[in-house]
Amino acid sequence: MTDMSDIAIARAARKLPIQQIGAKLGIGPDDLVPYGHDKAKVGQTFIDSVQDRPDGKLILVTAINPTPAGEGKTTTTVGLGDGLCAIGKRAAICIREASLGPCFGMKGGAAGGGYAQVIPMEDMNLHFTGDFHAITSAHNLLAAMIDNHIYWGNALDIDIRRIVWRRVMDMNDRALRQVNVSLGGVSNGFPRETGFDITVASEVMAILCLARNLDDLQRRLGDIIVAYTRDRTPITCRQIKADGAMTVLLRDAMQPNLVQTLENNPAFVHGGPFANIAHGCNSVTATTTALKLADYVVTEAGFGADLGAEKFLNIKCRKAGLSPAVVVLVATVRAMKMNGGVAKGELGLENVAAVQAGCANLGQHIANVQGFGVPVVVAINHFSGDTQAEIDAVTAYVAGQGSEAILCRHWAEGSDGTRDLATRVAAIADAGTARFQTLYPDDMPLLDKIETIATRIYRADGVAADAKIRAQLTQWEAQGFGHLPICMAKTQYSFSTDPDLRGAPRGHTVPIREVRLSAGAGFIVAICGDIMTMPGLPRVPAAESIGLNARGEIEGLF
């Protein structure tokens, strides 16, 4: 146990030069592109050179639906990676990069916590290796070229009311959600309505994370639909001729970033798409590269397993040909208690009955993942107030679901707290029992795909979609987009679309409010609720207390 803060632990860490971390994976110093002494990109030539190697085993870390009690998905990912290394395995972790904007709103980084962290955490929460800035530039270059095309005569006949490509900024800035641009007269263009999203919501982000290589990147960028003509003909990025320059802007950003855990084990941190309107996992290039270099690769997906694991399996694994050997489902006693109806203020009191009741949420996630043909292990992320009776209740419940639960203490103990989990996960992966299959085939009609997710994952009675949405889906099928997978955008707090329905609700319906085509990323987004793509800052933003201290260290960022 510790009473040190995350940042104090991170600062006390003995970082190794990034070349030594690369060496653990067989990457030579010339094949690392350094960014400072503790961060590097893995060179493209090296990546190309390892493509014929066999793949290591892929381990997905996912979780129950998030509650205010906290789950610790990233922390468990880091802890499991360190645990695998501690028991002598060649392992690496793959997680997402953090978005800059939210760091100035609410406190809290994205690099784990306690003794299960990735470092350097300041850099990871600020500019890091510049990937998100590159995405912002590429996105906004396309936007500028669209308006420029119209300014100089609009040869493509774009309907300025039907431009769907907005601009982005990596900042929480509600004032930019809806704006009128090109005001001020003839020399500034044709006035029209548009807006800004936060960079992680950019389709360019999703594309960067799904592209296999630079050729695939450029093809996908070219496929982006940016606008429609008056008769609804789509206009693509390729027609605007922006795909080449965007690829140039993203060339370095496509290379995976290598950093280290507190225990000096390799961590790939690359890409960070939204987990609602996008698929919410780190990049395909990072995952596939890690699989060539390590025997075990631990990665995570955003939100709970109903969103994160479902998209990881149905979108990322499908597109990239990945096949997980085992899934680790993170749960906490506290979260079970909240799912069982206990208020946040009462979490400190033992309540075995509430834990047992709340396990219904966990059970549905276990069954869902088992439905993909992949074995599931539950990691109980230990909190100091957990009682043995409560832990036993979770363990017994999980055993009854054909799975097994293992207590982890990585937050307080680092890899010492995940040896049991690591040993068991490695054994399951080595046994090769997974028979992964996606939830639906490519050739299922789009609405049926949505219904399949809603009924089999959310356990809804069905979906509600009006005629306009059904017609849109049919039109896309006619245009050749029917083979795309679905990217669900719904609340992460419940299996249902009502964030207050905890546990495992039944008898609900999933209303489809809107559907969007991400032709470059290669999925269709089904929006089932209010999805905010440009956050705002709170009344007292964290930025107000962020600054350098007398030693030049960053205070207030975490």
Added chain:
Amino acid sequence: MTDMSDIAIARAARKLPIQQIGAKLGIGPDDLVPYGHDKAKVGQTFIDSVQDRPDGKLILVTAINPTPAGEGKTTTTVGLGDGLCAIGKRAAICIREASLGPCFGMKGGAAGGGYAQVIPMEDMNLHFTGDFHAITSAHNLLAAMIDNHIYWGNALDIDIRRIVWRRVMDMNDRALRQVNVSLGGVSNGFPRETGFDITVASEVMAILCLARNLDDLQRRLGDIIVAYTRDRTPITCRQIKADGAMTVLLRDAMQPNLVQTLENNPAFVHGGPFANIAHGCNSVTATTTALKLADYVVTEAGFGADLGAEKFLNIKCRKAGLSPAVVVLVATVRAMKMNGGVAKGELGLENVAAVQAGCANLGQHIANVQGFGVPVVVAINHFSGDTQAEIDAVTAYVAGQGSEAILCRHWAEGSDGTRDLATRVAAIADAGTARFQTLYPDDMPLLDKIETIATRIYRADGVAADAKIRAQLTQWEAQGFGHLPICMAKTQYSFSTDPDLRGAPRGHTVPIREVRLSAGAGFIVAICGDIMTMPGLPRVPAAESIGLNARGEIEGLF
């Protein structure tokens, strides 16, 4: 001579690892923060450790008023630096970083040309070490916090019609020049009119380039005036509480970047403020650091000497306590011919009379710089069509002005082409004859400062400023800003405010259209013409032909 393109020459260069370049200046590998293998930032601890060393000699490269014939100021800066190294001197150059946005508009980078280039030029014209992205983020964080402050109750009583802090993007995007933000209802804030500038026009850029260290940076950021109340009371960045977080975002960007010339000599490339509404030179931290590490530091200032050198001497040198030992004024025979009335299409024909007539422009720049007490050498940047008679005409004219002209062939020959110039410049610098003084004292009234620049540098009869502008200047004096220097924003193509008046016009007046207070940067901008702070893209943007070739190299960027 060569018939290779700039990019072919750059690609053929034998780059040394950046650690070897640092070693030439006595910077150890641990004191360099690498960005790839060929770029690095100089660590702050190292910079702090050399502050007690004596300064080397500062050499400013400036030029005649630019014409379509081309001058080659950056090329001459690089060539002179290489020439000094070639004759055995310990020298370094200091130039500005390139802006990303314009690279996608018109072709052309900012890293020199021919055999006088700084490399890696692709990186320098793209994201480089991320400094401009950091400036964009810091600028826009402040903007978001202003609107957020108003959203949550506007305790500072900001008049939303009087917010002067716009947003920025490093992109040529005319659609963003004038926008309405916060549309869409209550949750998006209070609708108001604003706009975006290109990042190099941000006051944050000017501040980063003038700040001596991180403390000075934060103080200046805090001093930025972002808005006014209804009764015209200024509201500062410090009152918004953004200065600490902005400093954190800019911490790494404050460290100078080190790269190399084609001849493997050290080049600092850091900062890039506009040369119209800002002062147009590289950062004070780069220049002062270079002066501690090299015996001769060659730097340049934007546009012609009437704007660039004047601001370098009256703003940067004044603020940073710098004192140049010698000024190199770049001229070309072709440009003299254009100043003498020859059209661009006729530049290939020998015309000694036109050269002689055009030398009036050169002569006024020589006299102006001499007026600052600094010796001047004219560098004639050789073009292949120049005739000996034309060159002799320039040489003779310059001799008559109490200066001397030296022919340079660095574009075609690298340092072999600047040995004469380097030898002479070093001798003048070593002689220590400079007696630098600024053009006006701090305590001169603001309008008098403007008139002093207009009459003594531009040789105008006077300035025209209406009562409103005079009242504004008087008010700033009353508020304690009277000690600030003036940053003139006028056309770079003429000594006058009429871009078509070449040579050395007389009988003209300088109309002051607007004055702006940059309280953080520490100058008052006097605007004498149309100043565009957000460029647009041309009909066929360079971006359309930028892309990766089959070898993964970038095509079309230059």
